[in-house]
Amino acid sequence: MVKGDPRPPLMFPGGGGSTTAYRKIRKYFRRLFKFDQMDFQFAAWQMFYLLMAPQKLTKVFRARKNFKSQYARDDPAFLILFVAALFITSIGFAVALDYGPRQFFKFIAVEIFVDCIGIGLVIATGLWYVTNRFLKPKQVPQDVEWGFAFDIHLNAFFPPLILLHFFLIIFYNLFLYREGSTVSVVLGNFFWLAAAIYYVYITFLGYNSMQILRNIHLFLAPIPWLVFAYLCTVYMGFNISRAVFEMYRQRVV
Numbered sequence: 001m002v003k004g005d006p007r008p009p010l011m012f013p014g015g016g017g018s019t020t021a022y023r024k025i026r027k028y029f030r031r032l033f034k035f036d037q038m039d040f041q042f043a044a045w046q047m048f049y050l051l052m053a054p055q056k057l058t059k060v061f062r063a064r065k066n067f068k069s070q071y072a073r074d075d076p077a078f079l080i081l082f083v084a085a086l087f088i089t090s091i092g093f094a095v096a097l098d099y100g101p102r103q104f105f106k107f108i109a110v111e112i113f114v115d116c117i118g119i120g121l122v123i124a125t126g127l128w129y130v131t132n133r134f135l136k137p138k139q140v141p142q143d144v145e146w147g148f149a150f151d152i153h154l155n156a157f158f159p160p161l162i163l164l165h166f167f168l169i170i171f172y173n174l175f176l177y178r179e180g181s182t183v184s185v186v187l188g189n190f191f192w193l194a195a196a197i198y199y200v201y202i203t204f205l206g207y208n209s210m211q212i213l214r215n216i217h218l219f220l221a222p223i224p225w226l227v228f229a230y231l232c233t234v235y236m237g238f239n240i241s242r243a244v245f246e247m248y249r250q251r252v253v
Contacts, residue, residue: 038077046078047085050158054202057155061148061209071210072147082154086112089165096169097245103252110251116157124149127207135213142212152206159202160195167191172241186234188241193230197223 049056061071073079090111094104128149136144168191204219233240 035080037075038080039075040077040081043075043077043081046155047081047158050155050202051162054155054159054205058205058209061206070145070148071151072145073151078151079154082158083112085158086116086161086165089161089169092165092169093248096172097249099252106252107248120150120153120157124153127152127203131207131210131213135207135215135218137212137214140212144207144210144213148206148210152203155206156199156202159198163191163195163198168241172245182237184241185237185239188239189230189233192240193226196226200226 046057046060064071064073087108090104090108093099094107097103097107099107124146128144128146131144131149136142168188171187171191200220200222204216207213207219208216
């Protein structure tokens, strides 16, 4: 914050004091059960473009900033549809892993609260700190909102969710489970590579929509390493899908 800036500093929960960020978060969660105030059609439109043309959402982020003075979503509709998609697509995992009802709901709880929200909180908080600390010029009074950092995580998580919880399951049940099959390794591991690149690219687009940040190209740096890791797994014959499915079997026992 610079001298003369009338806005209070953005603080992550734990920083103390009543802040603008706190008020936005409280307002957001108060709307979670007010379905008549949610725009589900617009949220579904965003999900479609996250899969087909994620770069188009950059205009949405900037328009929200212009009209509502914030980048983060103030409508929980996207979160509601996201959780619904996670629940529905996880049914395929339950069938493939031969889960019973108790195992299925335990799997869903871990997927939502650990894999998605828990890991998302860590990633969003880390990138929120890094962008404000290192990628934002000091003379710029505006901060990256923590809520927007978490929104970017949800955006980036959605295409991998569809790839790995829907399309991967279809192919896995057909032939990806076969041990020692070169095709299963090459194709199955490619799903994980595509999901990882999707996550990195949409994360890049999200932060790139904030014109106050510099050196955003650094967000794309993991892509060559992801490709290298994919080639290594193919060369070693390591079937990522089999390993992950075995891990999922063990985690709900």
